Structure formats: structure tokens, C-alpha cells
Amino acid sequence: MKILLIFVCMLTTAGIYAEPLPEAAGTAEWKFSSSVNYDTGKYGTPDRTDSVYIPFTLKHYYRDAELSVTVPYLRQSSKGQVTWVGGKPVGTAKKNGAVATAAEASAESGLGDIAVRGTYTLKREGPRSFDLAVAGRLKLPTANRSKGLGTGEMDEGVGLEFAKEITPRWSLLADGYFTIIGDPDGVDFNNQVSLDIGFYRPLRENLGLTVLYETQSAIADGNADPRSVSGTLSYSAPEGVQFSGGLTLGLSDGSPDIGVSAGFSRKF
Numbered sequence: 001m002k003i004l005l006i007f008v009c010m011l012t013t014a015g016i017y018a019e020p021l022p023e024a025a026g027t028a029e030w031k032f033s034s035s036v037n038y039d040t041g042k043y044g045t046p047d048r049t050d051s052v053y054i055p056f057t058l059k060h061y062y063r064d065a066e067l068s069v070t071v072p073y074l075r076q077s078s079k080g081q082v083t084w085v086g087g088k089p090v091g092t093a094k095k096n097g098a099v100a101t102a103a104e105a106s107a108e109s110g111l112g113d114i115a116v117r118g119t120y121t122l123k124r125e126g127p128r129s130f131d132l133a134v135a136g137r138l139k140l141p142t143a144n145r146s147k148g149l150g151t152g153e154m155d156e157g158v159g160l161e162f163a164k165e166i167t168p169r170w171s172l173l174a175d176g177y178f179t180i181i182g183d184p185d186g187v188d189f190n191n192q193v194s195l196d197i198g199f200y201r202p203l204r205e206n207l208g209l210t211v212l213y214e215t216q217s218a219i220a221d222g223n224a225d226p227r228s229v230s231g232t233l234s235y236s237a238p239e240g241v242q243f244s245g246g247l248t249l250g251l252s253d254g255s256p257d258i259g260v261s262a263g264f265s266r267k268f
Contacts, residue, residue, distance in 0.1 A: 028061065028240055028267035028268060029060060029061050029268075030058065030059065030060055030061070030267065030268050031057075031058075031059040031061070031068075031240075031265055031266065031267045031268075032056075032057070032058055032059075032265065032266055032268070033055075033056075033057045033059070033263065033264065033265035033266075034054065034055065034056045034057065034263055034264065034265075035054065035055065035261050035262060035263020035264070036052065036054050036261055036262055036263065037051075037052065037053040037054070037055075037259065037260075037261035037263075038050070038051070038052050038053075038259055038260050038261060039051055039053075039089075039256035039257075039258065039259025039260075039261075040256060040257055040258055040259065041089070041250070041255065041256035041257040041258070041259075042091075042253070042257070043082055043089055043090065043091035043223075043253065043254065043256075044091040044222075044223050044224060044253045044254065045082060045091045047078065048078075048257075049076060049077070049078040049082045049089055050076070050077045050078070051074070051075070051076045051077075051084075051089055052074070052075040052076075053072060053073075053074055053112065053261075054072060054073040054074075055070045055071070055072040055073075055112075056070065056071050056072070056073075057069070057070040057071075064120060064121040064124075065118065065119060065120045065121065066118065066119045067116075067117070067118045068116070068117050068118070069114065069115070069116050069117075070114065070115040070116075070117070071111070071112075071114050072111070072112035072113070072114075072115075073109070073110075073111065073112065074109065074110065074111070074112035074143065074149050075107065075108070075109035076089070076107070076108055076109070076147075076148060076149065077106070077107040077108075078106065078148065082148060083145075083148050083149075083150070083151060084112065084113070084143060084148070084149055084150050084151075085150070085151055085155070085181065085189070085219060088226070089256070090219055090220060090223070090254075091220065091223055091254075108144070108147035108148060108149060109147075109149075110143070110144050110147060110149055111142055111143060111144075111149075112142070112143045112149060112150065113139050113140060113141060113142055113143045113149075113150045114139075114140040114142045115137065115138070115139050115140070116137070116138045116140070117135065117136070117137045117138075118135065118136050119133045119134065119135040119136075119161065120133060120134050120135075121133045122134055130163070130164050130165065131161070131162070131163040131164075132160065132161070132162050133160070133161045133162075134158070134159070134160055134161075135158070135159045135160070135161055135177070136156075136157065136158050136159075137155075137156070137157040137158075137159075137177070137179070138154070138155070138156055138157075139154060139155040139156075139157075140154060141153050141154050141182070145184060151181075151182055151183075151184050151187075151189070152182075152184050153181075153182025153183060153184055154182045155179055155180060155181050155182050156179070156180045157177050157178060157179035157180070158177070158178060159175060159176050159177030159178065159194070160175070160176050161174075161175045162174045162175070163200075169201055169202065170199055170200075170201055171199060171200040171201070172197075172198075172199055173196075173197065173198050173199060173200055173210070173212065174195075174196065174197045174198075175194075175195070175196050176193075176194070176195050177192075177193070177194040177195075178191065178192070178193055178194075179191060179192045179193075179194065181219050189219045189220060190217065190218065190219050190220070190221065191219075192216055192217050192219050193216070193217045194214070194215070194216045194217075195214070195215050195216075196212045196213060196214040196215070197212070197213055198210065198211045198212030198213060198230075199211055203233075206235055206236040206237070207233065207234070207235050207236075208233070208234050209231065209232070209233055209234075210230075210231070210232040210234065210246075211229070211230070211231045211232075212229070212230050212232075213227075213228075213229050214226075214227065214228050214229075214230065215227045216254075218254055223253075223254055224252040224253040224254040225252060225254055226252060226254035226255045227250075227251040227252045227254070227255060228248050228249060228250050228251055228255050229248065229249045229251065230246055230247065230248035230249075231246050231247050231248070232244055232245070232246030233245050233246055239266070240266050240267030240268060241264060241265070241266045242264065242265045242266075243263075243264050244263060244264075244265075245262065
């Protein structure tokens with residue numbers, strides 16, 4: 001079992017952190033969040049890839065909906081052939097199933113793929129007891145494909161997000177997404193199904209724990225499906241500020257070996 005250590009803040013692209021059951025937004029109409037994420041792994045290739053991913057997200061709250069835009073900075077050092085797709089590194093396989101390897105190590109950096117995400121609440125019972133929302137994601141191909149920072153193609157996704165308070169101390173969380181992955185010239189990526197299930201539990205005032213199991217279908221033939229189990233601590237500070245951190249265990253070769261990040265968000 002591979003261990004991925006990761007402090008997780010809310011990312012619209014990565015799907016790596018699920019918020020607890022939402023409360024009414026109150027007078028807050030906006031939210032800004034950012035984080036610094038470092039992870040390292042082979043992703044099924046012979047060589048290791050090190051990545052730093054720094055997203056900047058601005059979200060606007062409506063009565064029954066949310067809309068956000070994420071602009072990320074990305075730096076990647078790699079010998080193996082790894083491309084960022086949907087905010088995550090993916091090993092790119094040859095048609096015969098073998099994984100291509102770069103002749104020399106290289107470090108590339110620049111703008112990542114900009115992501116737009118929206119959710120609309122279909123059903124809500126009370127401020128925290130039950131939530132069902134439909135979500136849509138659009139990845140804009142702003143990252144440089146030749147540097148391995150993106151595919152150069154647009155991705156579109158749709159999904160459902162579910163949260164249910166079972167008891168005052170336990171809430172069930174579950175999300176499901178289907179994403180159409182854009183195919184660059186000469187590459188035939190598979191569309192992706194993503195599922196996660198877990199729970200949220202308040203530990204004490206302003207401190208909560210989220211535990212999730214996440215699985216995704218591999219977008220490249222011959223690659224292992226990314227799978228992981230994560231535990232995330234979230235702390236709510238005064239004036240709408242929140243900090244998050246946690247631990248994730250990578251359960252397949254499609255997941256990073258180890259990663260660390262730290263981030264925050266603020267409502268206003």
C-alpha cells in the first residue's frame with residue numbers, strides 16, 4: 001500500500017476534498033481559496049514525477065447555486081511521460097500498452113488548465129440535514145501541452161453530490177461524476193467515471209474530520225485506476241477563514257506515492 005500524505009484544501013478541480021454539509025451562506029457572497037500542493041509518484045511509469053500545484057479559486061454563492069473559477073500555477077519535474085489531466089498527473093501509455101519514457105529529466109512550469117465549476121441544489125432539508133446537488137465542470141485548455149502541463153483539449157463533466165446527516169455527529173457524503181476527456185492529436189483517452197463515498201464528523205467546536213474513499217477509471221489504456229482513502233481535518237477560524245489538512249493513502253499505481261500541501265479559504 002502506497003502512502004500519500006496530503007494537506008487538502010478545497011479544490012474545484014481535483015475533487016480531493018469534500019466539504020461538510022453546507023450551512024446557509026448568510027451575508028457571505030464570495031469565497032477565495034488557495035493552496036500549495038506537492039506530490040510525487042511514478043503513475044505506472046519507470047521514473048518518478050514531482051509536481052507542485054497551486055490553485056487560486058474564486059467562488060460566488062447564489063441562493064441555490066454556486067459558481068467558481070480556478071486559475072492554477074503548475075510546476076512538474078519528470079523523466080517519465082506524465083501529463084496533467086483535470087488537475088491530476090496521469091501516466092500516458094503507448095498504443096502497445098508500454099509506457100513511454102523521456103530521455104532526460106526536465107522541469108517545466110507555467111499556467112495550468114483553468115477550471116469553471118457550478119452546482120445547483122436540487123433538494124435541501126434544513127441548514128445541515130440533507131443536500132442533493134447537480135454539478136457541472138468545464139476545463140479550459142490553457143496549460144502548455146508540449147511541457148506536459150495539460151492535454152491542450154477541453155474536458156466537460158457532470159455529476160451529483162449528496163450529503164446526509166445521519167446523526168448530529170455523523171454525516172454521509174457521496175459524489176459521482178462523468179467526465180468527457182478531450183483527445184489530443186494522436187491520443188485516444190478514455191472518458192472518466194469518478195466516485196467517492198465517506199463521512200464527515202465534527203470533533204469539537206470549529207474542527208471537523210472528513211474521511212473519503214475515492215476511485216476513478218483510468219483515462220489511458222494499460223494504466224491502473226486511481227484509488228485512495230483520505231482523512232481531512234478542517235478548522236474554521238473567525239471572519240470566515242478556514243484551514244484544512246489531512247492524510248491520504250494511495251491504493252493503486254495510478255495514485256501519487258506521497259504528497260504534501262497546505263491551504264486556506266476565506267468567505268466575504
